[in-house]
Amino acid sequence: MPDALLLHMKVNGEDVEVAAPPHFTLLEVLRYKLDLIGSKQGCDKGDCGACTVQLDGTARLSCLTLAAQADGRKVRTVEGMTAAHLHPLQDCMDKQVAAQCGFCTPGILMAAEAYLTKQARAVSRDEVAEAMAGNLCRCTGYVKIVDAIVEASEIMAAKEQG
Amino acid sequence: MGHASNSSEEAKAKGSVGKGLARVDGAAKVRGTARYVDDLKFPGMHHGLTKRSEVPHGILRGIHKREGFDWSQVVVVTAEDIPGRNTILLIEEDQPALVAIGAHVRHVDEAIALIAAPTRALAREAHGFLDLEIEEIPAVFDCEEALSAEVNVYGDDNILKTYLIEKGDADIEEKLASCDHVVEGLYRTQAQEQMYIEPQGMIASWGEDGVCHIIGSMQCPFYIQKAMRALLALDDDNLVVEQAVTGGGFGGKEEYPSMIAGHAALLARKAGVPVKLIYERDEDIAATTKRHPSVVRHRLGFDADGTIRAIDVDVIFDGGAYLTLTQVVLSRGVLHAAGPYKCENTRVRGRAVATNTPPHGAFRGFGAPQTTFAYERQTQKAAALLGMSPFEFREHNMLRDGDRTATSQLLEGSVGSEDVLRAVKEVAEANPLPKDDPATSIRHGRGVAFYFHGAGFTGSGEARLAGRATVALAEDGHFEVRSSSTDIGQGVQTMFTQIAATGLGVEPDAVRVPTPATDRVPDSGPTVASRTCMVVGRVVGQASVALKNRIESWASENGFGDMPLRQAATAMAKVEGEISETVQYAPPPGIVWDDETYTGSAYPCYGWAACVIDVRVDTDTYEVAIDRCVHAVDVGKAINPVVVKGQIEGGTLQSLGWALWEDVIYKNGKVANDRMTNCIVPTFSDAPEMHTIIVEEPFANGPYGAKGVGEIPMDGPCAAAAGAVEHALSTLVSSEGFDALPVSPEAIQRAMRLDS
Numbered sequence: 001m002p003d004a005l006l007l008h009m010k011v012n013g014e015d016v017e018v019a020a021p022p023h024f025t026l027l028e029v030l031r032y033k034l035d036l037i038g039s040k041q042g043c044d045k046g047d048c049g050a051c052t053v054q055l056d057g058t059a060r061l062s063c064l065t066l067a068a069q070a071d072g073r074k075v076r077t078v079e080g081m082t083a084a085h086l087h088p089l090q091d092c093m094d095k096q097v098a099a100q101c102g103f104c105t106p107g108i109l110m111a112a113e114a115y116l117t118k119q120a121r122a123v124s125r126d127e128v129a130e131a132m133a134g135n136l137c138r139c140t141g142y143v144k145i146v147d148a149i150v151e152a153s154e155i156m157a158a159k160e161q162g
Numbered sequence: 163m164g165h166a167s168n169s170s171e172e173a174k175a176k177g178s179v180g181k182g183l184a185r186v187d188g189a190a191k192v193r194g195t196a197r198y199v200d201d202l203k204f205p206g207m208h209h210g211l212t213k214r215s216e217v218p219h220g221i222l223r224g225i226h227k228r229e230g231f232d233w234s235q236v237v238v239v240t241a242e243d244i245p246g247r248n249t250i251l252l253i254e255e256d257q258p259a260l261v262a263i264g265a266h267v268r269h270v271d272e273a274i275a276l277i278a279a280p281t282r283a284l285a286r287e288a289h290g291f292l293d294l295e296i297e298e299i300p301a302v303f304d305c306e307e308a309l310s311a312e313v314n315v316y317g318d319d320n321i322l323k324t325y326l327i328e329k330g331d332a333d334i335e336e337k338l339a340s341c342d343h344v345v346e347g348l349y350r351t352q353a354q355e356q357m358y359i360e361p362q363g364m365i366a367s368w369g370e371d372g373v374c375h376i377i378g379s380m381q382c383p384f385y386i387q388k389a390m391r392a393l394l395a396l397d398d399d400n401l402v403v404e405q406a407v408t409g410g411g412f413g414g415k416e417e418y419p420s421m422i423a424g425h426a427a428l429l430a431r432k433a434g435v436p437v438k439l440i441y442e443r444d445e446d447i448a449a450t451t452k453r454h455p456s457v458v459r460h461r462l463g464f465d466a467d468g469t470i471r472a473i474d475v476d477v478i479f480d481g482g483a484y485l486t487l488t489q490v491v492l493s494r495g496v497l498h499a500a501g502p503y504k505c506e507n508t509r510v511r512g513r514a515v516a517t518n519t520p521p522h523g524a525f526r527g528f529g530a531p532q533t534t535f536a537y538e539r540q541t542q543k544a545a546a547l548l549g550m551s552p553f554e555f556r557e558h559n560m561l562r563d564g565d566r567t568a569t570s571q572l573l574e575g576s577v578g579s580e581d582v583l584r585a586v587k588e589v590a591e592a593n594p595l596p597k598d599d600p601a602t603s604i605r606h607g608r609g610v611a612f613y614f615h616g617a618g619f620t621g622s623g624e625a626r627l628a629g630r631a632t633v634a635l636a637e638d639g640h641f642e643v644r645s646s647s648t649d650i651g652q653g654v655q656t657m658f659t660q661i662a663a664t665g666l667g668v669e670p671d672a673v674r675v676p677t678p679a680t681d682r683v684p685d686s687g688p689t690v691a692s693r694t695c696m697v698v699g700r701v702v703g704q705a706s707v708a709l710k711n712r713i714e715s716w717a718s719e720n721g722f723g724d725m726p727l728r729q730a731a732t733a734m735a736k737v738e739g740e741i742s743e744t745v746q747y748a749p750p751p752g753i754v755w756d757d758e759t760y761t762g763s764a765y766p767c768y769g770w771a772a773c774v775i776d777v778r779v780d781t782d783t784y785e786v787a788i789d790r791c792v793h794a795v796d797v798g799k800a801i802n803p804v805v806v807k808g809q810i811e812g813g814t815l816q817s818l819g820w821a822l823w824e825d826v827i828y829k830n831g832k833v834a835n836d837r838m839t840n841c842i843v844p845t846f847s848d849a850p851e852m853h854t855i856i857v858e859e860p861f862a863n864g865p866y867g868a869k870g871v872g873e874i875p876m877d878g879p880c881a882a883a884a885g886a887v888e889h890a891l892s893t894l895v896s897s898e899g900f901d902a903l904p905v906s907p908e909a910i911q912r913a914m915r916l917d918s
Contacts, residue, residue: 038194078194101651102191103409141811
């Protein structure tokens with residue numbers, strides 16, 4: 001087995017070439033090789049969702065994804081959400097005070113964005129609760145996060161139509 | 163605090179307290195740029211790992227580096243490397259930082275040795291080659307068994323602490339015998355894991371000047387400083403403890419961080435490079451402190467008209483292997499055990515017992531949820547026995563302004579008891595439970611709970627702590643709030659920004675609240691006990707007003723009377739150097755507490771709360787779904803109502819999780835469910851919609867009337883949820899089926915089978 005693999009990915013819109021040990025997870029490459037520390041390690045076993053990123057637009061647990069599996073693919077992390085302005089999801093989370101300690105927030109944003117992009121419509125509280133059940137938060141009781149995602153879905157759907 | 167002013171800037175700022183502003187740290191958190199301890203790197207940094215006992219009780223005979231590994235690549239630290247006293251100093255010195263050879267091992271996750279290596283993988287490899295030789299001796303895991311002291315864990319009798327509260331002259335047995343009714347109950351609650359999403363971690367480094375710098379995930383920088391002074395034999399000039407952005411605490415990062423900080427510092431000292439010590443999730447669940455398991459026997463005596471006349475409570479907490487904070491947790495447990503009810507004859511006995519399990523410790527509520535569960539189960543049973551509505555029984559007996567508590571504390575002002583109960587009752591009565599359809603397996607039930615929570619340190623604790631905070635003009639022209647209060651997600655930085663901006667009469671963006679470091683902030687006391695807003699917020703407000711007054715008088719004396727405050731402050735700083743005001747907390751007058759007899763003013767004031775929980779129980783699958791959650795909390799004044807609601811909602815779900823799902827399973831003193839998939843906490847799909855009602859009965863000695871809110875939402879929903887399940891199944895199962903937590907599907911299944 002080689003000491004390192006040379007991987008090519010498009011990370012947050014930019015072509016990236018990175019060498020990493022073959023056993024490295026995508027989370028390890030993001031955090032330790034690319035200094036994208038927004039994706040968090042909460043359990044390293046796929047239980048908490050704090051490491052959620054998007055692989056070709058689908059939410060994935062980066063702690064359970066080998067970096068090699070991302071070779072040649074598009075990776076999106078929370079760092080990629082912020083352009084000139086906050087993304088509506090980020091903005092709603094901020095305004096609704098849906099990030100308390102904030103450690104679960106990047107993973108929640110990634111999972112929610114992937115979900116809302118696929119739905120491309122305003123969603124209900126119940127739908128959000130079901131779609132987001134893989135991401136744990138211990139601070140909020142989830143109320144304000146659900147509020148924020150529902151509100152963002154309305155803004156995003158209105159933008160699509162407009 | 164109202165300073166009349168015509169300036170439009172100040173008029174706008176006036177509204178800052180009481181507004182639901184976004185968090186000052188919100189943007190960094192949603193952008194993913196906030197840096198938690200594991201996001202920090204230092205040149206040459208190594209990674210640390212802890213070698214643990216794996217034996218619940220024994221004597222350490224040897225630590226052996228097995229052959230087959232190149233030990234020159236790593237650094238190994240044992241008790242011999244400790245420059246100071248081998249203890250994690252908090253209340254007592256009973257807990258070692260590392261067990262020394264020849265000394266006792268008292269639980270399975272006791273730290274024995276530490277390893278640092280350039281990579282985590284190498285540290286893990288070394289861990290596998292390090293062998294421990296421990297002579298095992300009999301262990302005890304059950305706190306009631308430990309009372310027999312056949313196995314000795316602590317002192318002669320395994321008793322970590324006892325308390326006795328007595329009120330009334332009559333003999334409690336005689337008094338109970340004279341009541342028309344006595345309800346007796348035995349209540350058990352389980353350990354609970356805080357399950358902050360960010361695991362615990364620290365980085366330590368030593369400068370060439372001999373200064374040890376520690377940064378990490380923590381609630382109480384000065385607790386760590388105190389512990390490091392003893393362990394590392396350093397004075398405060400050679401020790402800096404700094405908080406990194408912290409991903410949740412809930413009490414779990416109150417005391418245990420001192421252990422991790424000490425370990426990281428010992429490794430860094432020997433390795434000569436910075437060392438990062440981050441716990442794996444399984445290690446964090448297994449080794450760090452949890453809510454104390456409890457056994458509470460409660461006897462409630464009352465007359466046919468519903469008047470409570472005698473209360474007798476016996477509280478046992480499992481402290482685990484060392485004292486840590488247990489005596490303080492038990493204190494709060496017994497002080498809340500009689501509940502928010504009037505009663506002339508009360509006895510509360512409390513014992514904390516040592517066992518061979520990892521020490522239990524601080525968790526939001528701090529002993530009160532255990533006794534609240536017991537007394538509110540009792541209240542529900544008493545009301546049912548009399549055929550009274552759960553609201554009516556509580557209204558009849560509740561403490562009101564001017565009444566005296568179990569410690570004979572006179573309640574004077576800020577008593578929202580009637581308001582909170584009325585608020586939830588109105589919502590409940592407007593929304594009756596659906597009728598059960600006998601053709602289906604679904605049964606509906608409603609539970610009510612009513613409770614209080616003492617805010618701040620017990621008795622004269624706040625006077626002893628003498629917490630201080632500073633408000634200063636920083637070099638860049640911002641006003642800076644300096645305190646040791648840590649934002650662990652609860653919103654301290656935002657709340658202090660609003661309090662200081664209002665006190666100074668400036669816009670919130672003129673104020674900054676940095677994360678604390680012990681060399682930059684005064685000791686405001688620990689971030690615990692629902693005290694931060696009420697106590698530290700109070701002195702932040704006072705310091706802000708004092709600074710504003712000083713700047714204004716300087717400005718008018720020097721001909722700048724019309725200048726806005728910030729400009730005047732900058733002009734003043736050019737002449738006078740840094741300007742700042744520091745205020746020390748002065749407890750309200752009239753606080754008299756007797757630690758010997760446990761009588762007097764137990765707390766500066768109380769928060770009051772009530773909740774109604776409606777559930778749906780499926781008698782085929784034993785699943786419980788929460789259909790309604792109404793929670794009213796008297797917080798004195800909501801400095802930021804959105805942040806306050808977030809606190810209430812988060813605490814409510816932790817309480818509901820503890821009631822219905824969460825459990826920590828021990829096998830021979832070792833946590834058997836050390837993953838987030840089996841040590842479960844509520845998910846998005848478990849959480850109910852919440853109807854949260856903020857009640858404001860101002861506390862005269864709090865900032866703008868505010869008192870504690872952090873813990874009270876944890877205390878009561880557990881009892882309401884258990885009561886709701888009991889109500890749903892009342893025709894099927896006797897009420898004892900719901901006297902132990904969690905009321906999980908398995909527990910419901912057992913209860914239904916036993917009764918069928």
